[in-house]
Structure formats: C-alpha cells, structure tokens
Amino acid sequence: MFTIKAVSQATGVSIETLRAWERRYRVVEPRRDPNGRRSYDPADVIRLRKLREATERGHPISKLARVSDDELTGLLATGSDGPAAGEAPGFAAQMLAAASEYRPEECDQALSMALALLPLQRVVDEVMVPALLEVGERWHAGEFSIAQERIVSNAVKKQVSLVLDTYNRIAAGPPVVLATLSDERHELGILMCALLTAARGVRCLYLGPDLPPADVATFAERTGAAAVVLSFVRRETASGGEQALLAEFLRRLPRSIGVWIGGQGALAFEPAGLGERVVRLDDYRGLERELDRLTAATR
Template structure:
C-alpha cells in the first residue's frame, strides 16, 4: 500500500489530481488507514497509469472514470493498433522532401508523426521504414551523404526531445547508454522511447560511455536500473570486460539490462545475477516498472 505522495511519484500525477479524480469523478477508490490517510494498492497504481496515458492522449477523465481496467486497456490497445491515414507512405514522402532539400517539410512531418502516433506505431511504421529506405537510396546513389546525415540528425534530435524528463521529475530513472566501441544507437533509442511511453522516467546518455562513468552517474542519481545496447559482434569481447567493471562498481541490487544482437551471449558469458538479457523492449518496461514500484515509498518513509 502506497501513501498519496508515493502514488503521485509512481504515476507522474500530482496529489491534487489524485484527489480530484477520486472526489469529482470516482475514477479510483483508495482505502484509508486508521488516521484517515489515503492508501493506494498496486492495482490502483496500474489503473492510474492507464488513466494518465489516456488523458494525455486527449480522452476526458469524465469519460474514462466509469470504465473498468479491462476497458481502459482495450482503449489503450485500440490507440496502439489503429490505422493512421497516410502513414504507410509517409517515409517515402519525407525522403522525397530531403532529396529536394525541403528540410522544413521533413521536420514538420516528423514532428506531427511524433506528436500523434503511439510510440510502437511510430517506430514500426515510420522510423524503421524510414531508415531502411535511407540505406537503399544511399546505396543506389539517390541520396547524398549530406542528405543521409540530415535525416539522421533531425531524427535523433526530435526523438531525443521526447525523452527530456519533466523539470520536477523525482522518480528513480532508468539509465540508457552503450559502452565504448558501440556506436549503434537506434535500438537503444527505440527501447528508451518505449520505456518512456510505458510511463517510466528515462535518463538517456547515448553511446560509448565507459563503465566507470555509467556507474558513477547511476549511483549518484540513484537510478532504478541500467539499460545497455550491444549489437556489434566485433565489440562483444571488449563489452564483456566493461560489463565486469560495471558490475564491480555498482551498488548491490541495481539491475543491468542488455538489449541487442549480443545480449544473450553477454548475459550467458557473464553469469552475473544482476545482468539480464532483454530481447523485447516491452519486457524491459515491465522489468523496470517492477523494480521501481517500491522505491518512492521508501524515500517517503525516510
């Protein structure tokens, strides 16, 4: 059971919003302790998370309040799976704009897609096809090096802007990075965006950070976990050494999740309890959420 401040930290909502959703809309029903203070169980925390995501997409709380948890989940899923007009042809249109150096048009279409599409749809139907088409056009000479760099730069800039945490974010964050020699960023960025979409606070540090630096940041900022990407097979052995150094430098109990093509090999070769291979970004969000649930209440108690 979580007090109201811990529930607010876990859901990203203010205590005032929690009270309003209870009093005005009866969207939740916390229990009361002997002193009359509100307490929220895990199921209510999950419900608040769904309500938060749906209100963020424009659904009024008055329309959501009477829906049960299954109905809220179906509504979320409908939003993820819905067909979006013109989205299949969007990557091609965006690259046609870049080929003609219409950078503002490319950036406008990308910004609208990011603002309107659920993250899984954005990644699967816009970002990944866009990058595949960039590779094809670059290889057959339809796209110059500078144009390819424009696409990469604009894409990275806009997607990273999504990950900027709220200025008053106080929940423990999941740190995303790659170790030295690992320059491939797309998978890491995609996993961070999906974790963000699932409601997790994200600290995105990018590529090629030494193990000692990652450990220092994660410890000083009391991170909830560390998510690393590794896809280059030539870097696997060097990454093993960095991971051993990272394990030695981290406090007990802080988990490390590895994604990418090398993930299973690295986790098995290390055999360390804290290091887990994660091949599904959704699984990472679930793992991280389960590890962060108790942290805010511990701080509140302190």
C-alpha cells in the same frame, strides 16, 4: 505547425479539397504565416483526418463542419489509437522522400506529425525504426549519402529530445540511465529505448553513446538510478572486447542497480559470462515488460 502540403499527405485530403472545405464550411481555420501561407496545428490535422474518414462513410461535409471534435470522435467510434495500423508507414516514407530530396524541414515535419497523431510506441515501431533501418540499407547500398542519413537521424534525435524533455517533467520515481559503452557509436537503438522509457512515465537520463564503463557506473550511482539500459549493436567484437567492457561496468556498479542489455551484439554474448544480475532483452517489448515491473515495484 504544418504546411498545407504536409497536412494533405498526413490526412489523405487533397490540397484543393482542404482549401474548398475551409472556404465553404470553415471546417478548420489555419493560421497564416507572414507570407500568407496556411499553417495548421496538430489539432487541425487530427480533425481533418476524422472528417475525411467520416465523409468516406457517407456523411456530408456540410453537416460535419458543425460537429464538435468529441461528437466527431463518437460518430466514428474509433478509439484513440490514431490512424489504423498500416497507415503509419506513410510517415516513414515521407521522411525518406524528404531526405532523398534534401529537405530536412519536411523530414522533421513528417516525424513531428507522426508524434502528434500516434501513440509513442507506434511512432517507434511503425515510423522511426522502419525509417532508420531503411536509411541504413540505402546508405550501405550507396544510394544515400552520409548527409542524407543525417537528415533522418538528426530529425529523430531532435524530436526524441523534445519528447524526453516534456515527459521527464511529469515522470515519477527513480530514473533509468541509458547509454552505450566505449567505442559503440551506434546510437539510434538506445535512443528508441529512451523514448519507450519516457512513454512509460519513467524518468529517463539519456547519456548517449560511447561512454567509459566507469563513468556510466558513477553517473548511475550518483543519480540514484533504478536501472541502466545498455545497447550493444556491433557483433564482431562481442566475444571479446564488448563483453569485457560489460564485466568492468558490472564490477563498478552498485549491486542494487539493475542492468538491462539489448541489441544485436548483446544477443551474441556468452550467457555464462553475464551472471544473474544482467537481464538480456530480446527486443523493445522485453524492455517495456521490465519497465512495467519497475514501475509496479516503485509506486
């Protein structure tokens, strides 16, 4: 449920206009919380966005108010991809503004709004990754404290885990395991992979960061995984420690299970040391291609 302020930011309709549209035309009827404050659900937000677009195209709000959601969609004939490209960065900016002001709930709300309005892949590409990268930059530059970094990362982790839960309930076929190996604590890259995996309808077993290779291998074997996705973000140890960990992992993992690796660290690995078994992915699109191949082969 969203506040009037969040809805105003997400729809581009001012708070005064939202109140006026409701009072005069009952375009949406938000619930009220115990303090009498309006509380909108995702369907309200989607409808209000469409109403704004339609009024911008010259349709009077007095007429639009009586139009059903389907008729409104037809009127706009805008496909189902949500806000046009270029509008989504607004959500990342809202998350960052909320973290700057130490407002974790608003950060959460901006992200859950993005998830309500956009396809998952666009949330990853246009909201989560840009927000996380910008947080990283600010943290490095000393402009963001660790607590502010946590406001954003925790919002991402919370929302991703809610999405994984929902998608896993309807996912089919053998699962894909996602993790990072010992001492790789950068978690957010692999978390995005988990979201993209779930979005493809593949069952997603997210183990998280910093696991001994033997544990991941045993887990993948026992859960009947089709593939394991590993992220390597750090580069400085890539030529030595990281690649040795991967080699140990490969020795312990049954050969029938696929191994997909990615991240800046993985890109620096010696190709010769990887062998034929490992698929190195350049980016998230590469991951999606592998997932599509997997689903085509197992369904």
